[in-house]
Amino acid sequence: MGRRIGRRDLLKIGAASAVAAALSGCEFPRPWVHLEPYVRPPEEQVAGVGTWYASTCRQCPAGCGIIVRVLNGRAVKIEGNPQHPLNEGKLCPRGQAGLQDLYNPDRLQGPVRQAERGSRRYQAITWEQAIDDLRAGLSRAGSSLVVWADHTISGHLLDLFERLTAALGAPPPVVFDLYTALSGYAALSAADALLFGQARLPAYGMEEADVVLSFGAGFLSTWLSTTHYGVAFGSFRQRPLDRRGYLVQFEPRSGLEAAKADFWVRLRPGSEAPVAQAIARLIADGGVGPADRVSRARAWAPAVDPEAISSASGVPIDDLRRLAGTFATAARPLAIPGGALTGHGDAVAQAAAVQVLNVIAGGAGVGIAPGPPAEGLVAPVAAPYGRVQRLVERMRAGQVGALLVWGAANPAYALPPALGFVDALKQVPLVVSFRPIVDETALWADLVLPDRTYLEAWGYGVVEPSFGVPVVNSQQPVVQPLYNTRATGDVLLEVAKGIPAAAAALPWPDELSFLRERIAALPPGVFGGVGEEVEWARFLQHGFWQPRPGPGALQAPEARPQPVVVPAPSFQGAAGDYPFFLYIHMPVLLSDGRGADKPWLVGSPDPMTTLMWQTCAEIETNTAIRLGVTYGDVVRIMSPYGQVEAPVYVLNSVRPDTIAMATGLGHSALGRFASQEAEGPNPMALVGPAADASGTSMAWANIRVRVERTGRRVALAKFEDTRGSYGGFVNQAFADQYL
């Protein structure tokens, strides 16, 4: 996109020509003022006709293609890019709400300095001052610099950060955020490394599967790609009734997936992986299904006792036998490991235990995402939690000279308070946030240098996991930047100029020339074009790059049999003191909290609870009666590590021994909608500092809690209470008959 003239510029031009006319007086050839705007409209704009720009959604790490309708310099609607192979023109609610990142009323309008951390008194500074401050801080920090980014970072910016840290002798950037942590990115990659020798995220061809066993995967709400799996689910269900896909969801609390499942197994939290192993064992022992599957099952299935797992997990042994038979005899069965089973025990072994079922099935429809398709392209890789723990230790020991936090990572909100991140920050001499809005981490920052939102910024993204064919997304500004913000890539290049060690490593004049150089390394793609300019234009026009030969099928590499040992589930907190399991889940609208600042997301009803602006502690009906609480009663939930207060939502579809809590709210910053209008607990306050046995994941799924009444009540904002919407004419009798 070339230089475009925005609405404001037009007004300025208009004003300037009026002034010019007044000042020049008699020299001016004609006595009237030229009205510029609609005589010579800006390039690419016709009044009243929308211009569509292709770009990339950055609301989660998946990387869906979007097209944005721009009218008179304003972005007015985001839709899915119909050509994009990942989302095929569709978008999830978070993708739809991207405009409210751009037009959020609480965005920072320029760089600020905070003299006293946590004071919320921000003093506006110029970019020159900001860059001087940052340069001085980085020079002082040198090799003790740490960069922390979230997984939605553009490849070119991560690349620049990597070059900067390498030039200063500092460790490479840490990519860690709550979304990828709760989805189990690090452990899923490590499980693929264990089984297939490639540390990459798995991809599942659900659209062609006939039986899917989902072990707690929230594939319709968050997880690896909400929209892709949503599209795939449509195909999975679309086929004629005799071949309609059969979905089994193993989860202690029903989310969207369990609601849509043909069979919901309400198992005991933590027993997903043992159940997968029991199914593998039963396939091996029962001998049902094709001979090759049975022989693979005999080679792979561990020596577990299905009867014992049945009683420990609460899944009847007959159901396990039936599921083993269903899986072994299906034409294209799939087993999917979710985020929850990577939150305790040995996360890698547990994810691998589920993947082993796919190996037994023959591996059709299971893929390992290929790496970046060209030299020099960078894709973020989720850091193992062990690295985050060590980093916090180093911070506490005063070994970190500067911490740069980019994007929605927001560690002060996302990390369990028991880890002590905010305390450790006090030992870091310089903390810089690049988020366009002040979040909980920016509250403790010295400098906030707002980057542009993704609708105003350049970038590229390697789609991971991709489904059968590599894809590189293009991200381009669809509107002119709203405020005096600056692209972090440009800031880094400017800063590096004054640091001798970094200047040679970052010689580019601006981020766009760096980005174009990277993209030029891609071989000719499916959209053709001759010459660098045309290829670049097609890259922007279509919103992505794809190699010339068409899509390939998902096929996992050969796996070599090896023992996958899953430890018995163990829990943090004694059962006597803490009688309930805590089940933390990421809801479809708020996800890990980055939906909380957008009214469209936080003010729309959650599909399961119909709550708006609120999240609750979800307690099963009989348990709520036993505790003497009902809707809106505020309870105190205590774990060995912390406590939160939350109103009760009585949910039918959760185990009686489990308290379910959604992530996303409990903000003390992130703008007025998240911190003032919305209210709800942040369940991360109940999580301990520990990692799982493999060190890849946070141990967040094996917490025990107890519940106390506080005697207070709050009004709930439930959509199901709306007059007539429920229990009106369209009522329970209709639901029982037709739904």
Next chain:
Amino acid sequence: MADATQAEHKWTMVVDLDKCTGCQACVVACHAENNVPIRNKSEVQANRAQHWIRIERYWVGDPPARARFLPMLCQHCNRAPCEPVCPVYASVHSQREHLNLQVYNRCVGTRYCNNNCPYVVRYFNFYDPYFPAPLTEQLNPDVTVRTAGIMEKCTFCIQRINRAEQQARSEGRDLGPDEVIPACVQTCPPSALLFGDLWNPESRVAKALADNPRALRVLEHLGTEPAIYYLKGGKSYVRF
């Protein structure tokens, strides 16, 4: 009530309940397309939430009950109960598009239509819409922003119908079978929502409804003749 004979199209929506995942993408897309305000917490608690399309969640079966999702929006009834009760003809049936229209500048806010709608899909603006700047920039200029005192509801994205018709007319051709796509249908990841002209046998909705034993209309016994067909959830027949 409608005289259907003059209409050129029979705009119809099909909702496949087997595919709907309840994800709310349609809800957010509708807010974005139609400038529907988000009501704040106290307004929601006063039962004044406003979503032209909503996902109703029902519990079915014995405990542990299973959630079922029912997308509910204006049914664009052929014989709409909301129309004859409007004293100012703000709720009218369009002969050309065969839709239930709400004429905002006629509406005086009696709310009789809301009272008479068995689907409860009309939303009254009890408050002025509130878009703190620069959230005003997100507003779709093709759609009016309604003030307090006005009744509003789903329009089947009539601005998109008009835009597609104008486009086809300017190119001197007939409207294609699936050229009009409302915002909710456009975004729906599993394609649970389909939209089109039922009278065009080439359209997706006509194909989806042809001899489909799963098709039903909500509260059909009231004789409202809704333009939205629901496809009942299916079952898998898996060998055990």
